[in-house]
Amino acid sequence: MTGWLATILIFLPLAGALFVWLLPVGRLAGSLALLVALIEVGFWINALTRMDFDRAGPAPSFEQQTTWFSDLHVSYHVGFYAFSFWLAGLAVVVMAAAIAYGFWVGRERPRAYFGLMLFLTAAVVGVFAAQDLLLFYVFFEAMMIPLYVLIGVWGGPGRMGATVKFVIYTMAGSLLMLVAVIVFGLSRNSFDLVTTEPSNSTWLFLGFAIAFAVKAPLFPLHGWLPDAYRESSPEVAAVLSGVISKAAIFGFIRICFGKFPGPFDDFRVVILALAVTGLVYGSLLAFRAPDVRGVIAYSSLAQMGLITIGVFAQNSAGLSGAVLQAVNHGLISATLFLLAGTIERRTSTGSLDRLGGMARGRPALATMLMATGIITLAVPGSSAFAGEFLILAGIFSTGWGWAVAGATGIVLAAMYALRLISAVLHQEPGPAVPEAALDLRPAELGILVPLVGCLLALSAWPAAITGNTLARNDQTPALERISFP
């Protein structure tokens, strides 16, 4: 079965989605979807125990390859490298939490809703597992279909504008990528990611890099972000910022770095400059944002900038820090968006000037928000500190100026995180906070505690990821493991 694990991780949720859509399961849809999502997590843990992190050579773990159409040499080729395996783990955990939240809240039209969530899970895992360029593109685009509907149908009042903006932005990027995929694949006469030789074409690199920069998003391509994060339901926002944005990080590492080493180096300064700008600008906007979701949304922009800095540091410290921070940020922003959802349910607003004083009499909510907020601002000892430290250490060795700018962003993170905590939990009770608003219910805790638990576990042992991202044994040159053949 070991060889099939990547395929199982992709097709199990897809089968679940078809099951929920086609059979008259009615109100059972939510519990079925949750069950499938938990089994998916179980399969991922199973894969974790079988994963060979020391694997040498270019072939990924759990590799499987079948021809899809032979005349252009396109195949269904999947497998996991260590770094993509962690991202897939993030995806399955956050998706399970999001499905559980949707189930607990009770979304209308459950069969359509939960089917789409499972479909999205399959597409995201597929993105991280794809080892064929066209297959990667297929999964990358397939993510858009459920997201479009999830935001457009179950989103807030401004959902129409948000979806149009979201789709046009991301599709503009990914259609450019399609051109690059075709030209690259035809020039190599194969679309396989493992065996094709790297290319030196600047245009192709830009085609990919812009698509990922929109998806992440990097400054100045983040125009879709605030609307999409505000108008979608909390669990979809959690998935968007926690998981979907990581597809861009995967692309930066696997394709931009792995297949275009030359242009990657040429454009390093440009992209670092954009990433640093995004980091500072996003942090400032997060500090000024008037609502809870705004803070989290812009902090996501800042954090994606920071992770990109790590990737473009071009050394193993930066890269493993980026992967750790990608997982951290995924868990943090998912937790924060779900917490924002619970707050909005109690006060029917997310506006910070109408909130406040929620800590009084609500110890569980206060503890969760405090714990996540503290990890967000990267206090020493937290997993975010480990990630950011590695990223800064990595970038310091290529240029100390970048590290200074990056460190500023971290100071700003403390500002917005503390502002969020104090505006929601402390100060005088806001006008929108009813006296009777309940503390977190056991079910909500059941969703949030595992996420925070993952963060605390990573805080205790960040080396679980950083030590297993590139190479554990020093004999293997770290970067060569993903930048071959």
Added chain:
Amino acid sequence: MIDTPSVDWFALSPSLVALGAAALCLLIAVLTPRWLLRPLAAFTCALGFVGGLVTAALVYWKSLDAHLIVADAVSRDRFAALAQLIVMGAGLLTVGVSYSARMRQDHIGEYYALLATAGAGMAFLVQASNLMTLFLGLEWFSVCLYILCAIEIDLVGSLEAGLKYLIIGGMGSAVLLFGSALVYGSTGELGFSAIADATRAHDLAGDPILLVGLAMLIAGLAFKASVAPFHMWTPDVYEGAPTPVTGFMAAATKAVALVLALRVLTVAFPEKEDVWTIAVAVLACISLAWGNIAALVQSRVKRLLAYSSISHAGFMLIAIAAATELGGRALLYYLIPYSAISIGAFAVVAARERELGETVTLDNLAGFGWERPLLGVAMFTFMLGFAGFPLTGGFVGKFYVFAAASDAGWNWLVVVGVVATLVSLYYYLAVIRAMYMRPAAELGFAPIGGSPPREIMLSAAVFSAMVVNVGSFFAVQPLIDLAKNAAKALPL
């Protein structure tokens, strides 16, 4: 005594079977009692298309080496057979869509007879291998379609559509005929390959008369394929014609016109390839630009789909402009999901039309997806297919077309196609938005009494179209093999 050429009846059988069904339909129209007329005529017509499918498949199977038959007027090859399969499949789906249409009782037999005859004419056209058979096939199915467009004589829109189509289609045919005459005048030959030989032998590649003839041939075929700037009739005719007929025209007419264009251009004019590839590429760009931009502002769904079909003609012209074996493969593959999607999309519009009794607009589609789950989901996949999203054959089709263009060195054409795709997203997603994201209650529509009509035949046709659309994404290899073997018949 006039010498008659030997006739390969087997190679002509797809046309003949459909034609036989048409004759039976006419007999049924006269001889059967009224209550039996609708099911029997529809069944006979469907049987004709199934027979066409089976015989076309047999011809495909048995025609390993392409050759000319019936005094070199008709070609027997896999290229034509695959196009016939597409036409017959489209016809079969159209029968399902038409079945529960409200139609004047005294027209039913004739309607199905004309549908089968049009299918036969299309099947004949794709086999044409000289300018006479080309014109014969073209007029054969066009005349049927003129009548089909106007068959709802009680509706002003339908009559107007028929008249417009007749006049502009006649104009297109005249241009094509004049072009054929010029080509004949220049080369003295009618057969496609003979034209190429004569051009080579007498060094006619620079002959201005031949050039003008070629241009007029392209224009004439572009009229039929509704390629901009020869598309003026398309929105009005597509909107006015009975919706099932519109679906059939969008799928089958376009398919045969493009398939034939590829055959004429590659077989008869290989010496002028440098000219016609550029002409076709320019037409592709105009179609993509015009179709997509005009579709953005449409509020009536049939009109929107009409402009979308113009833009898809542009995508398929990209494959023709590539003028390579890969391009031929891309065109033939593209046509398979595209035909199914077109008929399916118009079928869904027809269902909504019958439910509401009025023109379908983006506004009155509101809530449709939730009310009729099967049709809604199918329309969802059709729109994704048109837009070229993964998990639909439309994606693989676009991928092949772009790959063919890139392979032939037309990278800028790929960029044009990609930009057009991006623009098209706006209106394709607008349909999905209308169906799912704006509940009817929100718009304040009065609820329509009773449950929607049950249309089993239409649902079956829509479901089959959806299966083709999604299935062609997963089963690329067998379909591409079909297209590859078919494209080998052309000198690419």
